[in-house]
Amino acid sequence: MQKESQTKSERVDIQxxxxxxxxxxxxxxxxxxxxxxxxxxKSIAVEIQWQQMRGLIYLDPEFGxxxxxxxxxVPEGVVVEFYCPHCGASLRNGEELCHSCAxxxxxxxLPNEGQIVGCLRRNCFEHTLKLESLDSMQLQIDDNLLRMIL
Ligand SMILES: [Zn+2]
Ligand SMILES: [Zn+2]
Incomplete structure (x- = not known):
């Protein structure tokens, strides 16, 4: 777990x-x-596809x-596909539709933590990815805390 990258003062917020x-x-x-x-x-790299266009998108790892x-x-409002850039697996979640736009x-x-679900519609995932995730994560954290307290 030792990282040698402490030399240059990084601008990581201490919050x-x-x-x-x-x-x-x-x-x-x-x-x-x-x-x-x-x-x-570090960002989260996934392959994004819309029609014939394909490239990488680096998702902001910070909630909110x-x-x-x-x-x-890609134009606002279109629905894209996400793939794993390493093995090509589709990241589409067949079990759930977006709560705000369907x-x-x-x-x-997320190893050991569950999963993050986000919307594949461009201007929707840009604004709701983290909010939805944060909700579910908070629920998970709360559940764990509750279990620990109880
Ligand atoms: Zn993969
Ligand atoms: Zn949506």
């Missing part, structure tokens, strides 16, 4: 923000990357922030 530390595709590929850092944190970095520019959703697996 207690909730950030995704680890996210996997359904086959277990690690989606975190340091190729693109967002808020000084939406500074995603996308290689391709578009299909995608899921990222």
């Amino acid at each position: 207690r923000s909730v950030a995704i530390q680890s996210a996997h595709c359904p086959n277990g590929c690690d989606l975190m990357t340091d190729k693109v850092m967002i808020h000084g944190l 922030k939406y500074e995603h970095v996308s290689e391709i520019d 578009a299909p959703t995608f899921a990222l697996i």
